[in-house]
Amino acid sequence: MKIAIVGISGRMGQEVLKLLRLDEIGGGVSSGTSDEEFEKAIKNCSVAVDFSTPAISIKAAGHCAKHCVPLVCGTTGFSDEEFERLKSFSKHAPILYASNFSVGIFLMSKLIRMSEKALDDFDVSIIDRHHSGKKDSPSGTTLFLASQLEKSPQIVSLRVGGVAGDHVCSFTGDDEEITISHRSFSRKVFASGAVKCARWLVSQKNGFYSLEDYLNAKK
Amino acid sequence: MKIAIVGISGRMGQEVLKLLRLDEIGGGVSSGTSDEEFEKAIKNCSVAVDFSTPAISIKAAGHCAKHCVPLVCGTTGFSDEEFERLKSFSKHAPILYASNFSVGIFLMSKLIRMSEKALDDFDVSIIDRHHSGKKDSPSGTTLFLASQLEKSPQIVSLRVGGVAGDHVCSFTGDDEEITISHRSFSRKVFASGAVKCARWLVSQKNGFYSLEDYLNAKK
Amino acid sequence: MKIAIVGISGRMGQEVLKLLRLDEIGGGVSSGTSDEEFEKAIKNCSVAVDFSTPAISIKAAGHCAKHCVPLVCGTTGFSDEEFERLKSFSKHAPILYASNFSVGIFLMSKLIRMSEKALDDFDVSIIDRHHSGKKDSPSGTTLFLASQLEKSPQIVSLRVGGVAGDHVCSFTGDDEEITISHRSFSRKVFASGAVKCARWLVSQKNGFYSLEDYLNAKK
Amino acid sequence: MKIAIVGISGRMGQEVLKLLRLDEIGGGVSSGTSDEEFEKAIKNCSVAVDFSTPAISIKAAGHCAKHCVPLVCGTTGFSDEEFERLKSFSKHAPILYASNFSVGIFLMSKLIRMSEKALDDFDVSIIDRHHSGKKDSPSGTTLFLASQLEKSPQIVSLRVGGVAGDHVCSFTGDDEEITISHRSFSRKVFASGAVKCARWLVSQKNGFYSLEDYLNAKK
Numbered sequence: 001m002k003i004a005i006v007g008i009s010g011r012m013g014q015e016v017l018k019l020l021r022l023d024e025i026g027g028g029v030s031s032g033t034s035d036e037e038f039e040k041a042i043k044n045c046s047v048a049v050d051f052s053t054p055a056i057s058i059k060a061a062g063h064c065a066k067h068c069v070p071l072v073c074g075t076t077g078f079s080d081e082e083f084e085r086l087k088s089f090s091k092h093a094p095i096l097y098a099s100n101f102s103v104g105i106f107l108m109s110k111l112i113r114m115s116e117k118a119l120d121d122f123d124v125s126i127i128d129r130h131h132s133g134k135k136d137s138p139s140g141t142t143l144f145l146a147s148q149l150e151k152s153p154q155i156v157s158l159r160v161g162g163v164a165g166d167h168v169c170s171f172t173g174d175d176e177e178i179t180i181s182h183r184s185f186s187r188k189v190f191a192s193g194a195v196k197c198a199r200w201l202v203s204q205k206n207g208f209y210s211l212e213d214y215l216n217a218k219k
Numbered sequence: 220m221k222i223a224i225v226g227i228s229g230r231m232g233q234e235v236l237k238l239l240r241l242d243e244i245g246g247g248v249s250s251g252t253s254d255e256e257f258e259k260a261i262k263n264c265s266v267a268v269d270f271s272t273p274a275i276s277i278k279a280a281g282h283c284a285k286h287c288v289p290l291v292c293g294t295t296g297f298s299d300e301e302f303e304r305l306k307s308f309s310k311h312a313p314i315l316y317a318s319n320f321s322v323g324i325f326l327m328s329k330l331i332r333m334s335e336k337a338l339d340d341f342d343v344s345i346i347d348r349h350h351s352g353k354k355d356s357p358s359g360t361t362l363f364l365a366s367q368l369e370k371s372p373q374i375v376s377l378r379v380g381g382v383a384g385d386h387v388c389s390f391t392g393d394d395e396e397i398t399i400s401h402r403s404f405s406r407k408v409f410a411s412g413a414v415k416c417a418r419w420l421v422s423q424k425n426g427f428y429s430l431e432d433y434l435n436a437k438k
Numbered sequence: 439m440k441i442a443i444v445g446i447s448g449r450m451g452q453e454v455l456k457l458l459r460l461d462e463i464g465g466g467v468s469s470g471t472s473d474e475e476f477e478k479a480i481k482n483c484s485v486a487v488d489f490s491t492p493a494i495s496i497k498a499a500g501h502c503a504k505h506c507v508p509l510v511c512g513t514t515g516f517s518d519e520e521f522e523r524l525k526s527f528s529k530h531a532p533i534l535y536a537s538n539f540s541v542g543i544f545l546m547s548k549l550i551r552m553s554e555k556a557l558d559d560f561d562v563s564i565i566d567r568h569h570s571g572k573k574d575s576p577s578g579t580t581l582f583l584a585s586q587l588e589k590s591p592q593i594v595s596l597r598v599g600g601v602a603g604d605h606v607c608s609f610t611g612d613d614e615e616i617t618i619s620h621r622s623f624s625r626k627v628f629a630s631g632a633v634k635c636a637r638w639l640v641s642q643k644n645g646f647y648s649l650e651d652y653l654n655a656k657k
Numbered sequence: 658m659k660i661a662i663v664g665i666s667g668r669m670g671q672e673v674l675k676l677l678r679l680d681e682i683g684g685g686v687s688s689g690t691s692d693e694e695f696e697k698a699i700k701n702c703s704v705a706v707d708f709s710t711p712a713i714s715i716k717a718a719g720h721c722a723k724h725c726v727p728l729v730c731g732t733t734g735f736s737d738e739e740f741e742r743l744k745s746f747s748k749h750a751p752i753l754y755a756s757n758f759s760v761g762i763f764l765m766s767k768l769i770r771m772s773e774k775a776l777d778d779f780d781v782s783i784i785d786r787h788h789s790g791k792k793d794s795p796s797g798t799t800l801f802l803a804s805q806l807e808k809s810p811q812i813v814s815l816r817v818g819g820v821a822g823d824h825v826c827s828f829t830g831d832d833e834e835i836t837i838s839h840r841s842f843s844r845k846v847f848a849s850g851a852v853k854c855a856r857w858l859v860s861q862k863n864g865f866y867s868l869e870d871y872l873n874a875k876k
Contacts, residue, residue: 122599123570123597123598123599124598125596125598127565127594127596132561154596154597154598156565156594156595156596157594158563158565158592158594158608159561159592160561160562160563160592160608160610161560161561161610161611161612161615162610162611162612162613163610163615170596170598172598172599172600172601173599173600174599174600175600177599177601
């Protein structure tokens with residue numbers, strides 16, 4: 001199975017590249033790639049994995065649709081209109097979109113929803129810890145997790161040393177506490193999630209998929 | 220609402236007693252209570268909470284059935300025959316049985332089942348930590364949690380100081396880890412769970428209930 | 439050994455009371471106690487433990503000085519002048535003063551100072567977690583811990599459920615992290631620390647002692 | 658400053674290599690290197706970093722002594738006689754030896770000694786967690802930590818997923834707990850520690866040094 005890497009010069013593209021066996025690398029495209037080479041790279045592959053910009057993602061989705069190549073997209077920053085455009089190509093090829101490809105974080109979002117229902121009189125808090133170079137605080141993942149809850153949790157963030165990413169969500173009652181935590185050992189986990197999705201997506205029908213579809217299918 | 224405490228002289232009975240308001244205490248019975256007083260205590264109450272021995276629990280269940288008084292039972296050590304006996308009384312009064320009344324631990328058992336399905340190639344481990352006076356190791360709760368999993372987790376136990384009860388279950392992959400942990404702040408949590416069940420059970424139909432029924436009803 | 443409890447009607451006084459054996463309770467005084475009874479209570483004891491108000495503490499210290507009774511004082515809120523007054527009585531009786539009697543927190547303050555020196559290029563953070571009823575944030579203990587460090591740590595606080603008191607101080611580098619954490623199982627720990635100090639103080643010379651003196655003596 | 662890497666083909670040698678700037682790499686030797694090239698590599702450098710085997714380490718130490726080149730050695734498995742041999746070369750060049758170059762773990766060993774003294778009636782436990790491929794259990798580092806304590810701690814080990822290395826040492830009393838934990842984000846930390854020692858060692862006098870000497874000097 002050949003995999004095309006869209007956005008190969010970016011940090012995530014490089015992480016994806018490191019994860020593939022030599023014989024799996026079907027080609028890489030980035031902002032400087034000519035249209036002809038771009039299409040050719042997609043056409044020659046069984047699936048494309050994309051961490052780039054909205055404009056490049058939409059171009060990639062167009063080529064994927066034309067050549068029936070599944071697309072895994074982890075690009076962020078789409079306008080609503082752009083996102084609808086991306087989605088429309090899924091009539092002609094399977095597309096899986098996620099803003100976070102860690103299966104652990106996705107699972108965590110379900111675990112905390114379930115916990116909130118069972119422990120509705122408990123206080124909820126989220127601690128996120130990331131490396132000192134991370135500028136946004138709280139993290140996008142923390143905001144995603146908080147969005148899954150009915151009540152607003154107390155949120156605190158620390159930016160220290162080289163922490164790849166820790167998220168700790170606690171449900172605290174008067175007498176007991178349930179804590180659900182996720183720890184990334186390295187940033188590789190996000191690339192790894194996207195590649196796993198790609199391997200699954202090649203055998204799916206046309207349509208627009210989420211990480212949840214992938215996880216449900218594996219059950 | 221008056222609550223009868225069956226096994227009032229035991230450690231758990233005392234914890235239940237501490238949790239009730241004066242006007243809720245409907246009576247207490249223990250191994251030394253005469254049959255007449257035992258029946259009278261049950262008859263005068265809206266619900267009974269029982270942490271005792273199988274023989275006393277069955278006696279309590281009989282009186283509860285006769286007077287249509289709901290029973291919350293947390294006694295352990297029933298033989299199969301005894302347990303069936305207990306169960307049979309639930310035709311005449313609602314009975315809720317659980318070996319552990321912490322809603323947190325019950326939730327945890329569901330969270331780890333869900334996690335195992337989503338992360339089936341991850342290594343699973345459970346750490347249990349309890350006070351140095353606890354003799355069984357691993358804890359009954361650890362065995363209960365492990366019984367909910369398909370694969371056998373690595374289990375380790377520590378018996379130190381005055382720890383009321385910590386259980387930590389981790390799902391560890393190459394690049395990320397999900398940890399679900401439960402911490403009891405004191406032994407009160409188990410009594411508190413039983414009393415909450417009792418308050419719910421008074422408005423239920425006859426039948427045999429588990430902690431799961433209580434939790435599902437609250438959703 | 440008889441122990442007098444100064445401030446016996448307060449929360450901490452009650453915790454101290456619970457910790458003593460019946461034959462150790464030498465008397466209790468509070469704001470409503472007459473001068474005569476106050477002095478008598480102190481006079482009849484081998485040591486006094488005081489969690490009250492500055493005015494009462496100074497009165498207690500006066501009686502202790504007169505009758506050569508050691509005093510363990512955990513009262514807070516002294517003015518500088520009041521504190522000097524308290525101190526002056528230590529010429530006539532040993533007085534040990536501390537704003538926090540948990541030996542664990544005291545040890546932690548030394549461990550983090552040592553860690554900061556060894557890991558001077560690491561980022562430092564403190565998380566404090568307390569029950570939802572606690573109004574001050576960060577906790578006084580967090581401020582005490584931070585005051586022991588040369589650099590200002592990142593500090594975050596959560597107020598959730600019934601947490602008795604957790605303090606977590608991390609030193610985080612690019613590749614590794616040292617974390618020193620303290621967990622109170624209940625508020626009893628503070629009363630327990632004061633009583634331990636009292637038992638030690640009875641065999642000390644006149645003078646003004648800190649928790650550090652007690653800990654150093656035990657080495 | 659040029660650094661020679663002894664044992665450059667091994668896992669740790671490769672980690673050291675990754676950490677150096679191109680202009681710092683003074684040469685690399687391994688089991689297959691000729692004597693002449695070996696000596697030349699050492700001679701041309703300001704300092705040598707060695708993770709190899711006892712025989713190669715002793716050879717390296719000989720060349721270092723001859724050419725007054727400082728040596729940082731992290732090789733394990735020396736016999737007593739071999740270790741004395743290594744040590745003897747430190748008359749002619751500074752040699753720093755350590756079985757673990759993580760400054761965090763070294764600090765931890767001092768923190769737990771200090772904690773044991775202050776909390777002598779607390780129960781002590783160590784949890785070590787490493788990746789599933791690690792064969793020895795408990796880890797060498799756990800044994801090192803335990804050797805620093807007077808009492809034997811309870812020790813448990815987990816071998817799960819891709820954990821680089823977690824060590825958690827708790828001192829647990831009836832009412833409170835101090836926990837000192839160390840977490841390696843990656844194996845790089847050990848190479849990084851050795852390189853830091855190398856940069857310090859170049860300006861030291863002849864003699865046999867430990868990681869403690871390096872840490873004390875930095876205070």
